[in-house]
Amino acid sequence: xxxxxYIMLAxxxxxxxxxxxxxxxxxxxxxxxxxxxxxxxYPGTEVIISGYGFEEPAxxxxxxxxxxxxxxxxxxxxxTMPNHALGTAPVTVTTADVTLSGLSFRYAEPVEEEKLxxxxxxxxSGVVGDQxxxxxxxxxxxxxxxxxxxxxxxxxxxxxNDTRLVVVLPENPEGQYPFxxxxxxxxxxxxxxxxxxxxxxxxxxxxxxxxxxxxxxxxVGICFSATPSExxxxxxxxxxxxxxxxxxxxxxxxxxxxxxSYPVVVKVGDKTVEGPAFMYVDKAHxxxxxxxxxxxxxxxxxxxxxxxxxxxxxxxxxxxxxFLPDGRIVIFDNGxxxxxxxxxxxxxxxxxxxxxxxxxxxxxxxxxxGDWIYMASKGNNKIVRYNYTTDAAETVDxxxxxxxxxxxxxxxxxxxxxxxxxxxxxxxxxxxxxFSTMETFATFDDGPLAMEFDPEGNLIxxxxxxxxxxxxxxxxxxxxxxIRNGKDDNNGEPxxxxxxxxxxxxxxxxLDADGNIYVADDSFKIIKLISRGEHGYxxxxxTTIAGKSGQSGTADGVGADAKFNxxxxxxxxxxxxxxxxTEYNAxxxxxxxxx
Numbered sequence: 377x378x379x380x381x382y383i384m385l386a387x388x389x390x391x392x393x394x395x396x397x398x399x400x401x402x403x404x405x406x407x408x409x410x411x412x413x414x415x416x417x418y419p420g421t422e423v424i425i426s427g428y429g430f431e432e433p434a435x436x437x438x439x440x441x442x443x444x445x446x447x448x449x450x451x452x453x454x455x456t457m458p459n460h461a462l463g464t465a466p467v468t469v470t471t472a473d474v475t476l477s478g479l480s481f482r483y484a485e486p487v488e489e490e491k492l493x494x495x496x497x498x499x500x501s502g503v504v505g506d507q508x509x510x511x512x513x514x515x516x517x518x519x520x521x522x523x524x525x526x527x528x529x530x531x532x533x534x535x536x537n538d539t540r541l542v543v544v545l546p547e548n549p550e551g552q553y554p555f556x557x558x559x560x561x562x563x564x565x566x567x568x569x570x571x572x573x574x575x576x577x578x579x580x581x582x583x584x585x586x587x588x589x590x591x592x593x594x595x596v597g598i599c600f601s602a603t604p605s606e607x608x609x610x611x612x613x614x615x616x617x618x619x620x621x622x623x624x625x626x627x628x629x630x631x632x633x634x635x636x637s638y639p640v641v642v643k644v645g646d647k648t649v650e651g652p653a654f655m656y657v658d659k660a661h662x663x664x665x666x667x668x669x670x671x672x673x674x675x676x677x678x679x680x681x682x683x684x685x686x687x688x689x690x691x692x693x694x695x696x697x698x699f700l701p702d703g704r705i706v707i708f709d710n711g712x713x714x715x716x717x718x719x720x721x722x723x724x725x726x727x728x729x730x731x732x733x734x735x736x737x738x739x740x741x742x743x744x745x746g747d748w749i750y751m752a753s754k755g756n757n758k759i760v761r762y763n764y765t766t767d768a769a770e771t772v773d774x775x776x777x778x779x780x781x782x783x784x785x786x787x788x789x790x791x792x793x794x795x796x797x798x799x800x801x802x803x804x805x806x807x808x809x810x811f812s813t814m815e816t817f818a819t820f821d822d823g824p825l826a827m828e829f830d831p832e833g834n835l836i837x838x839x840x841x842x843x844x845x846x847x848x849x850x851x852x853x854x855x856x857x858x859i860r861n862g863k864d865d866n867n868g869e870p871x872x873x874x875x876x877x878x879x880x881x882x883x884x885x886x887l888d889a890d891g892n893i894y895v896a897d898d899s900f901k902i903i904k905l906i907s908r909g910e911h912g913y914x915x916x917x918x919t920t921i922a923g924k925s926g927q928s929g930t931a932d933g934v935g936a937d938a939k940f941n942x943x944x945x946x947x948x949x950x951x952x953x954x955x956x957x958t959e960y961n962a963x964x965x966x967x968x969x970x971x
Contacts, residue, residue, distance in 0.1 A: 405429055407472050412479045417457060418486040422446070425453040425469060425479065434471035438481060457481060490514060492559055494566030501570035502545050507534060510541040510566070516559050526569060527553040545571075575599050579651025582640050586655040586870045586917050587630055592619065595626040595651065601644050611654055612638040630654065636910040637871045655870035655917055657907050662971040663921040665938035668723045668956075670694070670964040672930050672941070681712050681728055689725035691716070694958040694965060696741040697947045698749065700764060705949075705956060707965060708739040708751055715739070715749065715762055718965065720949070732762040732769040741783040741826060741884075741945060745790075745809070752781040752794065759784055759794060759811055772811040783827050785835075787849075793835065797823040803837070803847070818847050822860070825883050830891045838882035844893060844906065846913065856893070856913045857906050865900040865925040871915040873906060884946035886955065894955060896943040900925045903943065903957070903968065922968055930962050940966075 407429030414423065423443075425436065428451050436443040436455045444456040453469065460483050467479040494512040502508055508531075516522050517537050524531040529546035536542075541557065552568040579597040587593065600623050601607050607626055609616040614631040621627070626642070633656050640651040671687040682690035692711030700706060700717075707716040707725075713736040714728045737755030744750075748761040750772075757779060759772040779799035786792050792806035794814065803824060805817040822841025830836055835847040836856070843858035855874060862877030869875045879899020886894050893906040902923035909915030922938050929939030941962035946955055955968040 407431075407469075407474050407476060409469060409476045409479055412467060412481060415480075416482040416484055418484060419457055419459045420486075421457045423455055423457055423481065425455065425467070426451060427453075427469075427476070429474075430469075430471045432471075434469065436470075437468045439465035457483075492557070492562045492564045494555060494557055494564055497555070497566070497569050501572050503572050503574050504545050504547050506545045508543055508545060508569070510543060510555055510557065511539060512541075512557065512564075512566070513539055514559065515539065515541055515557065521560055523558040525556045527551075531555070577642065577644050577647040577649045579640060579642055579649055582652050582654050585652060586657050586919070588657060588659040589630050589632040591630045591660075593628055593630055593654065595628060595640060595642065596624065597626075597642065597649075597651065598624055599644065599647070600624065600626055600642070606644060608643040610641045610643075612636075616640075630656075634910070637915065653870070655909075657909075657917050661921075662934060663903075664932075664934050664969045664971065665922050665940075665957075666932050666967050666969065667930065668965045668967050669718060669725055670959075670962075672962045672964060681709065681714055681716070683724075683726045683728075685722060685724045691963045691965070693960045694963065695739060695944055695960055696751065697945045697956045697958060697965075698742060698744050699947070699950055700744065703950070705965075706744070706749060706764075707958070708742065708945075710738050710740065710960065713737060713739065715751075732760060735760045735769050735771050740781070743785050745786045745792075748809075750784040750786075750792070752784050754780050754782055757781060782825060785827055785829065787829060787835075788833060793817060793827065795824050795827050795837070797825060797840070803827065803835070818851055818853060820845070825881075826885045828885055828887055830887050830893075831889065832891065836885060836887065836893060838885045838895065840880045840882070842878040842880050842882070844878075844882075844885070844895065854913075857916065857918060863899070865897070865902065865920075867904070867918040867920065870917045871909055873913065873916040873918055876918045878904070883944045884957070886946050886948045888948050888952055894921075894946055894948065896946040896957060898943050901928050901940040901943065903940070903946065903955070930959070930964060932966075 409427045411426045430448055432448045434448045434453055438458055441458045443458050446454045462483050464480050464482045467481055469476045492514040496511040498509040515538050519533045519536045522536050524543050527548050531543035531546050534542040548571050550571050550573050552570050554568050555566045557564055575598050577599040581596045583594045600621055604618040604621045607618050607621050609628050612633045616631050617629040619627045635656045637653045637655045639653050642649055669689045670691050691709050694707050695710040696708035698706045703720055705718040705720055709716050714733050716725055717727045718725045736753050740752045740754045742751035747763050747765045750761045753760045757776040762769045779796040781794050781796050783795040790808055794804045801823050802819045803817045804814040806814045822839040825838045827835055827837045833849050837845045841860050842862045843860055844856040846854050846856050857873035857876050858878045863880055864877035866877040879897045881898035883898055884896035891908055895904045902920050902925055905919050905921045907917045923940045924936045927939055928941050930941050931939040941959050943957050944960040945958040948955055953970050957966045
């Protein structure tokens with residue numbers, strides 16, 4: 377018994393000591409605020425208020441406005457912030473019958489949450505099969521998580537990242553439709569995309585559009601085959617040889633055809649299209665310009681006539697040219713009031729007419745008739761003729777006072793014609809070689825500058841109205857080429873010479889045996905050729921054969937590599953294989969060899 381008693385007494389003693397160490401009425405600590413996270417946001421932001429001594433019920437207000445309390449523990453309160461103006465607002469917490477303050481929350485503009493969006497397309501239009509880049513945001517980097525449709529048709533996705541989807545356009549009619557993109561169940565519609573008309577076989581241009589059989593020509597268009605044999609090209613029903621091809625360009629060799637204008641027809645598969653016309657003309661020639669005589673610039677003594685070979689000879693504003701029966705070239709040296717003679721084989725200039733010199737004043741153009749050289753003496757308004765067999769000269773008084781005679785020629789019946797630029801702006805006709813009484817053959821709205829007969833007996837005239845005009849033996853006029861007062865360099869549409877434009881200084885014209893017209897255009901420093909077509913002048917083709925438009929100089933060369941300073945006269949020599957050109961302000965005589 378005693379042992380049991382001792383154990384009970386020991387237990388009671390331990391219990392007494394334990395009660396002394398943990399008194400039952402110990403006091404809890406007072407609630408306290410420590411922090412607010414986050415410290416800034418906007419209405420609806422969820423905030424955690426940290427501290428201790430919190431207990432339910434608890435309430436929170438922001439600048440007097442109650443916040444929504446979501447949960448309360450001993451050391452934190454979670455709330456949703458109420459509406460409030462921008463700026464800093466005090467936060468008050470009430471818990472365990474104690475109101476606490478000292479924290480604040482800064483209200484800022486709400487940050488807009490990024491959403492799936494389509495911004496743009498590159499390109500903004502296209503046709504079936506084109507690849508289009510769709511720009512936007514929140515796309516998926518994995519192609520399979522993106523879906524793209526347009527007008528209800530699914531577009532194949534080629535590549536994908538978070539801001540760009542590259543897709544292939546599916547079949548759709550012409551029109552405008554928006555792309556629709558779906559990513560992980562979220563769908564967005566973009567702006568309209570334009571479907572263009574699907575490409576069809578077409579021919580846009582043929583370059584060059586004039587030429588002859590055997591020439592190589594570029595045909596530009598779309599929907600050609602890249603395999604040459606799959607493109608069938610015909611001109612006037614005759615098949616051309618396709619030398620090479622891409623989907624946009626064919627290189628062809630022109631087949632044989634009569635002179636004329638015919639459309640270029642292209643067939644690819646079951647599609648056939650007619651393109652622009654190709655104009656057949658005579659085989660192109662090479663035109664080589666060479667300086668025969670003189671040196672650019674005036675002689676030291678401008679009134680001195682210097683004979684010699686090539687650059688030794690000196691001229692002063694040479695104008696007209698004609699040919700003696702023995703082949704010598706006659707040059708009207710305008711500034712020296714002289715007739716000069718050149719050997720066409722050696723280019724040597726020798727001899728001049730003293731008799732003619734006393735009567736001439738600014739000799740312009742003229743011609744050979746019988747034993748006489750007839751010249752328009754523009755400075756004194758006379759017609760002077762010089763007998764090259766007897767070295768005699770005389771004045772033919774035609775009464776041209778104040779009218780600036782500039783050319784003399786004869787028709788096949790031996791009747792003389794005088795062209796006057798100023799005053800009456802006319803061409804007068806003489807009875808034979810009697811220039812004392814003349815009748816008016818033709819008048820002009822613009823000043824005529826030069827004239828020459830064609831093989832049919834039409835008188836071809838250039839005017840300072842930028843036109844080439846024909847006059848029938850009856851006196852009826854017709855325009856051969858040029859837009860009146862066009863004052864430009866434009867060869868016009870092939871076969872449509874009335875669409876061409878010339879300069880106003882057309883001082884020289886000449887014709888070959890076929891009636892093709894060569895024109896010296898001093899305004900643009902070039903030589904042009906009017907090639908007769910299948911219907912004569914009506915469908916003539918105009919080309920530039922020498923010189924480069926608007927570029928002045930005295931360089932020799934082939935075609936456009938040559939340069940002219942002031943081409944005045946131009947004459948076809950009797951061989952028909954070269955042209956003689958005078959450069960009146962460069963003091964040169966030049967030739968154009970026709971190969």
